[in-house]
Amino acid sequence: MKTTGTDRIFTGTVYTILIVCSLVVLLPFLYVVLVSFATKHEVLSRGFFLFPKEWTLNSYQFLFREHNFLKAFQNSLWITFVGTVINMILTSLMAYALAKRWLVGRKTINLLVLITMLFNGGIISTYLVVNGLHLLDTYWSIWLTGAIAPFHLIVMRSFFQSFPIELEESSRMDGCGELRLFWNIVVPLSMPAIATFTLFYMVQNWNTFFNALIYINDSDKWPLQVYLRQMLIEAADSSMSLDIEGFEYGPPVKMATVIVTAVPLLIVYPFLQKYFNKGMLLGSVKG
Amino acid sequence: MADTKKLLRRGIPMYIMILPGLLYFLLFRYLPMGAIVIAFQNYDPFNGFMHSEWVGLDHFARLFGEADFWRLLKNTLILSAMNLFLFFPAPIVLALMLNEARVRAFRKTVQTITYMPHFLSWVVVVGISVLLFATQEGAVNKLFVSLGWDRIELLTNPDYFRPLYTFMNIWKESGWSAIIFLATLASVDPTLYEAAVMDGASRWKQMLHVSLPALKHVILIMFILRLGQTMDTGFEQVLLMQNTLNIDVSDVFDTYVYRVGILSAEYSYTTAVGLFKSVVGLLLIIGANSFAKRKGEEGVY
Numbered sequence: 001m002k003t004t005g006t007d008r009i010f011t012g013t014v015y016t017i018l019i020v021c022s023l024v025v026l027l028p029f030l031y032v033v034l035v036s037f038a039t040k041h042e043v044l045s046r047g048f049f050l051f052p053k054e055w056t057l058n059s060y061q062f063l064f065r066e067h068n069f070l071k072a073f074q075n076s077l078w079i080t081f082v083g084t085v086i087n088m089i090l091t092s093l094m095a096y097a098l099a100k101r102w103l104v105g106r107k108t109i110n111l112l113v114l115i116t117m118l119f120n121g122g123i124i125s126t127y128l129v130v131n132g133l134h135l136l137d138t139y140w141s142i143w144l145t146g147a148i149a150p151f152h153l154i155v156m157r158s159f160f161q162s163f164p165i166e167l168e169e170s171s172r173m174d175g176c177g178e179l180r181l182f183w184n185i186v187v188p189l190s191m192p193a194i195a196t197f198t199l200f201y202m203v204q205n206w207n208t209f210f211n212a213l214i215y216i217n218d219s220d221k222w223p224l225q226v227y228l229r230q231m232l233i234e235a236a237d238s239s240m241s242l243d244i245e246g247f248e249y250g251p252p253v254k255m256a257t258v259i260v261t262a263v264p265l266l267i268v269y270p271f272l273q274k275y276f277n278k279g280m281l282l283g284s285v286k287g
Numbered sequence: 288m289a290d291t292k293k294l295l296r297r298g299i300p301m302y303i304m305i306l307p308g309l310l311y312f313l314l315f316r317y318l319p320m321g322a323i324v325i326a327f328q329n330y331d332p333f334n335g336f337m338h339s340e341w342v343g344l345d346h347f348a349r350l351f352g353e354a355d356f357w358r359l360l361k362n363t364l365i366l367s368a369m370n371l372f373l374f375f376p377a378p379i380v381l382a383l384m385l386n387e388a389r390v391r392a393f394r395k396t397v398q399t400i401t402y403m404p405h406f407l408s409w410v411v412v413v414g415i416s417v418l419l420f421a422t423q424e425g426a427v428n429k430l431f432v433s434l435g436w437d438r439i440e441l442l443t444n445p446d447y448f449r450p451l452y453t454f455m456n457i458w459k460e461s462g463w464s465a466i467i468f469l470a471t472l473a474s475v476d477p478t479l480y481e482a483a484v485m486d487g488a489s490r491w492k493q494m495l496h497v498s499l500p501a502l503k504h505v506i507l508i509m510f511i512l513r514l515g516q517t518m519d520t521g522f523e524q525v526l527l528m529q530n531t532l533n534i535d536v537s538d539v540f541d542t543y544v545y546r547v548g549i550l551s552a553e554y555s556y557t558t559a560v561g562l563f564k565s566v567v568g569l570l571l572i573i574g575a576n577s578f579a580k581r582k583g584e585e586g587v588y
Contacts, residue, residue: 010490014387022400028415048429094308097301104294119569121319122561124548129318147311178300207408214549225410232414258414265406
């Protein structure tokens with residue numbers, strides 16, 4: 001195949017555009033990472049720069065001594081850990097059971113799930129229910145209101161449906177109970193799917209913001225996302241800024257906080273990518 | 288009948304497995320739907336759902352009579368239109384470009400980079416935007432100053448809210464949204480390209496006349512899906528970008544419900560506002576889906 005001049009221009013354009021796109025995504029990160037290592041003085045006195053003249057870990061040292069930050073970080077870890085365990089248990093059990101085609105009432109329950117994807121009670125009614133169950137200011141409000149993502153449930157159900165029926169029949173022959181079948185055979189065979197959804201739920205829990213904002217009033221219980229918003233975004237809008245005690249954060253500390261909030265995700269990201277690149281989430285959506 | 292009984296008995300372990308999930312759906316998805324009745328009441332927390340005064344459609348009458356309503360509707364529609372016409376093509380273009388990049392390692396790298404922002408929370412993304420675009424301390428304005436240009440009030444001038452909103456959406460979600468188009472392009476029959484080469488088609492022509500037509504169905508489906516989401520403008524993003532200076536252009540139904548409902552405790556009225564939004568959203572989804580089916584496409588749900 002010979003390359004013509006127009007083709008060369010075309011290919012050149014394609015690669016240029018893709019490089020520009022990647023830079024547009026990367027540069028903001030790069031800026032925030034690099035400047036988080038600068039001193040407050042340099043940021044305030046010097047104009048625009050990417051590379052600090054003087055590198056320091058001050059911002060991170062300050063941050064990891066800051067009581068409210070540490071508290072928020074721990075809270076986020078706890079919310080993510082327990083939340084993901086609840087998510088996975090509820091979602092996988094329900095998905096597995098609903099994957100049984102012979103199950104009486106299966107269609108009705110599927111329909112119940114589907115309806116919630118099209119219509120919901122809205123912010124206020126959910127808030128009132130959470131309030132009525134006395135869950136405000138507890139993490140149960142976050143864990144329970146987001147216990148199952150209907151979309152994940154449906155994808156997981158389709159995944160379990162792809163298991164050969166013989167597996168179930170032969171294990172029944174062997175006198176293996178349903179729960180044992182699930183735990184000893186189905187779960188080990190489903191590790192890739194379970195890993196993927198665990199990661200997706202982890203991301204969702206770590207990023208949880210709005211539910212925490214409305215359900216958690218006690219600032220000692222705030223997750224990192226709410227803390228970051230308070231520190232960065234509300235303070236930027238001077239008319240809304242709340243006077244938090246010790247609000248003497250310089251810009252580098254803000255940047256360090258953004259980095260620390262984003263880093264756990266960037267760590268799990270390669271693992272996530274390994275699975276979604278296989279395309280397991282696509283094409284299995286309809287069930 | 289005996290069969291059903293047998294199946295029911297056999298299903299007992301399955302029902303036990305379903306039970307916790309089902310309880311979740313009933314308590315946290317269906318109970319709130321039931322709680323919507325307060326949109327037709329003057330809900331008083333002390334009297335509860337059962338004993339609050341019924342007011343019929345009063346709250347809806349108030350909503351439609353309020354100047355706020357038209358502002359909310361206008362803002363929602365404009366943001367949705369921007370999503371539809373500016374954000375929507377971005378992942379398609381990205382997928383077409385990625386498909387043309389034949390160097391595998393390069394393509395993988397660009398994919399890895401562009402998918403990544405999808406996993407960041409809106410708090411982090413809006414946080415980064417504050418660090419970049421703030422009038423005094425923001426990187427962009429500092430850069431402008433060192434170039435001898437004027438500062439731009441990117442975050443507080445209402446004129447910049449909509450472009451910034453769209454740009455951030457494109458920045459965060461284009462890569463991830465491109466996956467479905469890329470997957471479709473990967474399944475295109477290679478002989479189609481070979482035939483095009485035989486006919487002397489350049490790479491550009493191949494993209495235009497082979498790749499793009501292959502995407503037609505997915506594009507249509509995704510477009511319809513987007514239409515169905517007209518009422519959803521990305522609540523967290525808008526809420527986080529909102530400030531007292533841009534509220535005239537940034538206020539949408541969800542942020543209004545949050546502000547008036549949760550912060551000022553006007554539960555009944557804001558439930559009515561939320562219900563209006565949900566019902567319109569539902570009608571749009573159903574309409575879009577039946578439109579897709581009539582077009583001979585597989586429905587969305």
